[in-house]
Amino acid sequence: METPVFNELKSNIDRAIHAFEGRITQGISPASLSLAYMDWLIHLLHSPGKFGELTENLTRKHFAYSVWSARAATDPATPPLIKPLQQDRRFNDPAWGKFPFNVIAQGFLMREQWWHYATTGIPGVSRHHENVVSFAARQWLDMFSPTNFPLTNPKIIDRTIQSGGMNLLKGMENLLEDVQNYTTGSGPACEGFCAGENLATTEGQVIYRNRLIELIQYSPKTEQVHAEPVLIIPAWIMKYYILDLSEHNSMVRYLVEKGHTVFMISWHNPDASDRDMAMKDYINRGVRDALKAINAIVPERQIHAVGYCLGGTLLATTAAALARDEDNRLKTLSLFTAQTDFTEAGELMLFIDESQLSYMEDIMWDRGYLDTTQMSGAFTLLRSYDLLWSRMVSEYWLGERPPVNDLMAWNADSTRMPYKMHTEYLSRLFLHNDLASGRFIVDDGPVSLRDIRVPIFSVATEKDHVAPWHSVYKLHGLVNTDLTFVLTSGGHNAGIVSEPGHPRRRYRMALNRPEDKYISADQWYERNEASEGSWWEPWSEWLAENSSERVAPPEMGNTEAGYAPLCKAPGTYVFEK
Template identity: 70%
Template sequence: MTRLPMPELKTTVDRMIHAIEGRMTKGLSPASQILAFTDWLIHMAHSPGKISEMAENILRKNSAFLIWSMRAAWDPDLEPFIRPLKDDRRFRDPLWSQFPYNVISQSFLMHEQWWNYATTNIPGVSSHHENMVHFAARQWLDMASPTNFAHTNPVVLDKTLKSGGMNLYQGMQKLLEDIQHTLLEQPQSEADIQVGRDIAVTPGQVIYRNRLIELIQYSPSTETVAAEPILIVPAWIMKYYILDLSPHNSMVKFLVERGHTVYMISWHNPGVDDRDLDMQDYIDLGVMAALDSISQIQPQVGIHAVGYCLGGTLLSICAAAMARDNDSRLQSLTLFTAQTDFTEAGELMLFIDESQLSYMEDIMWDKGYLDTKQMAGAFMLLRSYDLLWSRMVNEYLLGEVAPMNDLMTWNADATRMPYKMHSQYLRQLFLNNDLASGRYLVKDRPISLRDIRVPVFAVATQTDHVAPWRSVYKLNDLFNTEITFVLTSGGHNAGIVSEPGHPRRHYQIGVQRAEDKYIPPSEWIQNHPSHQGSWWEPWREWISRHSSGQVAPPSAGNPESGLAPLTPAPGLYVLEK
């Protein structure tokens, strides 16, 4: 029997304890949370001026609110005591303006406003800890909202009276079904939307496969195609078919029908055996392997490389490494909601600090990967009202179950991430910001984004909670090349799946050349007019301008080099659970 050295044994014991704890805390580090609240409490206790202001604020507002409440009982046209924020949809129904629900909702908004004041601008509290405390207070308030309880929600009470309680009966049925599916981990039924049958149906062939990717080459639908093909690198946190959903909103179909040869990386869903795959593997076995395969099929032509979210960050790394090594195969670079500077990476940074990463690494060490449920939980916290509480009210209290659509199906189809790769990704990019600082190493040599010389088309979305547009915009200060920047309506996913004809879509677009002076984001958004419609069209025109002409469509694969068609699209990896 092999015995572990004592130091390694102690480390293993610590990791096992953290991994067990992590199952109860949903991956959140208790030490990180305690440090944040302790920082806030200590500095609050040493700020008597702030405390007196808070006391005066609540007393003054409660006195005024008491008078307003008495008037609200008999004056239905009374102006609200607190006006909700512009994007707060909780109390928009007219029933909330009736007594006593107007008093209930306004009381909640008043106390929500006070807690916002109480958890911010405390002298001496670090910004990271202040953001964590403010975020935690917001989660508790979202949970305690009167909209979440039948007896304080007039919309629920009204429907209960009108339906004779059928909404509550239907909601209970839905709750029991969800509990059953969660506990038994049951797959979707045959009636649901299915990959390869309803979505991800653009014709094509898998022409290359290794342990990490399948490379799909889509079949041409025009007599001639642009000489330079398009390679799409999706995020490995989700399945690739976000860009090949239903036929009406498939970006792949949109490009193929307009005369482009499109290749798509489909990532393998890692398991325990893949725990030691690292970032260099994702470069070598992922992007570079795909580029090498395309170069065998279409030699001596440039490639339009497209990266989405994490795939865009990885593609930026590869492009910088290729520029360093004088590899000129890229014709252009397109980035969808991809961050290259992580100093202001949005609310995801709430889960990124030394304590939290160490704790997460121990959880991943135990399993060999980051579980999909943990990732889904983090994203749900960022948008708890949209993804959790409003859904629970609609389904369990109102009995209104929205049918699954293609985007919802994709959103539920997450993938795992290998222990070593995800640890490197979080530490080197999010925590240390090595890529933007010129410290990121590819094959033991640093790379710089300023070495990239191909034209860049970058897309950010206005309401992105994962990659905030101002964070994406930072690439304008990091790249030394022509950048066409687009800010489009929608969120991280819906803003990208923005096909022509989609209602209420708009975007702003501008070009920054290498010799131009930097424009701050606040000025950029004021100086560029809004255009109605989809940004897909100007992007396709941009690709066409950076292409060299039309040629006959390439064959599927290259049998002479071993790239024969293996299986029809969507392939095997996308079906892995």
């Protein structure tokens, strides 16, 4: 007869094996990839019509390519046979239009196009498996792009001739430096940017600390402030100072200079001892404890709550629970690149299915947390050209190191996520979409975003690979309150850190009231023209319009209520590695 201890031992053996494999595969489930591949291959082999179409397509394109190549070799004005996609910047350099590099580039684009046909539109293949196979094919092809190799990239050849090979020597130095940093687990110290020195320098005090958060209250910059304070909830996957970078682009500094009393959550960077921290802890010990502290420091005032990325999803969930319980402490909600419906959550869904989730759970079970390498690996694959291949060419073949800026320094300062919380987050939100479906449980009862009645300001970014703007837009179908939606230029981070005066910034904005009819995201885009400038300015006006009178700034903390200042901002949790 098997005992519970024996059963647990067998389960632990399986988990240990999966965890060991995961270190090699960077957290990608071999079973998930195999299932997708077999689904595609079996249905392709059982579709002779599609197989014949692919064969005919390949023959026709190779013939057209051969004819075109002969013309391009003698006539430099020959127009390209295949035009790259609008977002494909690999062959933008004019040198790719000259022989023989034009022939090399066109041959690669032709193969890339054919593989797209081969991995999509196969009858019977599940949508998820089709996306996985198509994505894997793109990654494999990207690896062999002619832009990545010195003998087929005209820019590398030209630079090598002009510099006498010094670019290759410098590139070797860059490579050895990166290898050393990787093997030792270290990196260049701060690269000239350090939290508390020239990042996260807005004056303030940590006025509350528990195992999960430090709550920072920022010093006022004006003689009077808006009566309602602002609470900012960043994502726990990032250090909070993305919103308090340098002085010129700090959202926190901008808000206090506009007369707001600002509070910020700084998350603890979890380790193995925090493995059992769950979503309820992030709601209760995170958002609710912060609200309780602010209520003690600024009593009898509602709060403008702001959530960024995962922090926005957490805030929306908590706001729904407060609304369900008739708790009216919130004045408004501002959500930045925050998803609430995960049915179209972008290419991140490629890494989330039952097999992948089980595999990742075993990896986290072994360590007690999700390491930063697994997260950064997934994001790198989503933007392989920007984050991997173009960097390799620039730094190793051209010998160029881009100057580090504050956003890059922040991006290198990553955090971990505890085992239990991240498992719940991926399963309940990404995989089963419980929040949008009204099945997400808070305090033993489900919550619905339709219970929220306070005004909402939602911001999405045009080039977001983490929270695609079409996915963020789905909030329109989930709430029954005034919703101001903003679509700004830039990506997930750069689009949010978009201070006034930042060049080449634009945004679209429109208000949707409960009585307005629903329109699709693309219809919304066509109906609302872009305005030049920073979205921070209309957001600041929106906060002011939804605030009451101006009053004297509150004291820093409240010693009598148990919220005495503990240390100066940026606190201690921000330095946890």
